[in-house]
Amino acid sequence: MAIDARAATERPSGVGVYTRNLVAGLAEVGAGDRFRLVSHRAVVLDQPLPEFITVSDPYFPVGNVWLQTVCPLLLRQERVDVFHGANFLAPLRSPCPTVLTIHDLSSFALPWAHHWRNNLIQRLLPAVLRHARRLIAISERTRRDLQERFAVPAEKIRVIPNGINPRYSPVADPTADGAVRARLGLPERYFLHVGTLERRKNLTALLRAFALFCRRRPGDARLVLTGSDGLGAEEIRLLYRQLGLGERVIFTGYVAADDLPALYRAALALVFPSLCEGFGLPAAEAMACGTPVLASADPALFEVAGPAALYAPAGEPAVWAERLAELAGDDALRARLGREGEIRARLYDRTQFAKQTLAVYREAAGETA
Incomplete structure (x- = not known):
């Protein structure tokens, strides 16, 4: 499995935190599989990786151009079974099944609150949604938005709430x-x-x-x-x-x-x-x-x-x-x-989050095109 890790930077925002939490969870539960973190820039994580999770992050100047041009070649070269677009998008010409995580549709609901570049690239989303095998919505709210705005079939969506890093605890030093x-x-x-x-x-x-x-x-x-x-x-x-x-x-x-x-x-x-x-x-x-x-x-x-x-x-x-x-x-x-x-x-356990996401990968990989 390959995972879009572009958002896992030195100072991650929401999607980057999601990506880091996912990788940390897969490190706990994914020993029977192999994962490749792919990005156009250095992937920065907050813990060491096990042998079954590796990184490919040679520099490319524009992330969304890399996603549509270089990334499909990498997926084909490495014979990837499933690509996880953890940051909304995936290659339109992916050589393997894709799973997308949709965090929210705020760029469509509140375009004035987003930079024009983000709004522009999000216009690829309808086509990417059509090509994806499975969609992960991080809440029921996002699932409803996907169905109402883009008429995504319910059977294509899996709702998996975010997992929380165990560092967030009431136990203090x-x-x-x-x-x-x-x-x-x-x-x-x-x-x-x-x-x-x-x-x-x-x-x-x-x-x-x-x-x-x-x-x-x-x-x-x-x-x-x-x-x-x-x-x-x-x-x-x-x-x-x-x-x-x-x-x-x-x-x-x-x-x-x-x-x-x-x-x-x-x-x-x-x-x-x-x-x-x-x-x-x-x-x-x-x-x-x-x-x-x-x-x-x-x-x-x-x-x-x-x-x-x-x-x-x-x-x-x-x-x-x-x-x-x-x-x-x-x-x-x-x-x-x-x-x-x-x-x-306690509803937002990181291990369960990773297990549920891994199950979606296997579902997407096993479904006949």
């Missing part, structure tokens, strides 16, 4: 966690957002809500925004300055995966006001750490967190401000949400 927070200059009380600073994450609404919260509770918790700059980051920073939030908001930049559990565990809550998600991995990671979650009323986030989280409409900062005040002032509420979230997060 207080000294190590404290050192991480001290290095990043974090206060004792803070709300946390994890994710790229981009339009889809709806951080302008969060900043407006937090400004209202600050008026109600001056001197209380701060807001910590982690993540690299994406499309719309300048708009977010401009609004931050206009609202005069000053030291009440901390921009950490990208935070390494090994450091994130320490941030989750100490936060009053993860705040996640996204406009559109396919899954919402930070919500699952926070719950696994025993951290309360306040999320937008997005179908995928409802599906992932269920009754173990609080919700507010994405476009109503005043409601978000009320929820922030509730969380800041109610220790019992935070404790209850933390307990319920930790239980809920």
Whole structure:
């Protein structure tokens, strides 16, 4: 089996984290098979690979050109049984059956929230969907979107929720966690957002809500925004300055995966006001750490967190401000949400995620064309 590992970079975003988690899970359960991680640039993982997982990543300047030109030659040369397009797409002229993971359809639902290059390449998706043997949707929400927007037959789709890295746990080393927070200059009380600073994450609404919260509770918790700059980051920073939030908001930049559990565990809550998600991995990671979650009323986030989280409409900062005040002032509420979230997060076991994905590979390989 070959897996598109282009998103597994030194600083992975959501798809890259998915890819890393998948590879780590396959390392646990896939000893009877052989896997080839393929990419146009260096594949960066967070653990050593067993002998049955190898890497092919010679440099090629443009990833999506590589996918449609070089990758099919590689698949033919290595006699690959199945290609897994873990990053939405696959070669249109693949010499072997393909499995695609579809994370979300936000580039179709919210094109203004994505770079034009991403929107352009996503226009290949309908053709790639038709050619794929199997599709993996990371949530029921994504499955419904695929069927409604592209009329994909139900029998072609398998729903496999994301798996969580075991590093996300409520069990802490207080000294190590404290050192991480001290290095990043974090206060004792803070709300946390994890994710790229981009339009889809709806951080302008969060900043407006937090400004209202600050008026109600001056001197209380701060807001910590982690993540690299994406499309719309300048708009977010401009609004931050206009609202005069000053030291009440901390921009950490990208935070390494090994450091994130320490941030989750100490936060009053993860705040996640996204406009559109396919899954919402930070919500699952926070719950696994025993951290309360306040999320937008997005179908995928409802599906992932269920009754173990609080919700507010994405476009109503005043409601978000009320929820922030509730969380800041109610220790019992935070404790209850933390307990319920930790239980809920057990649904997203990385080993089961890898086993289910491997079963789809075998299904695709075994089906007659």
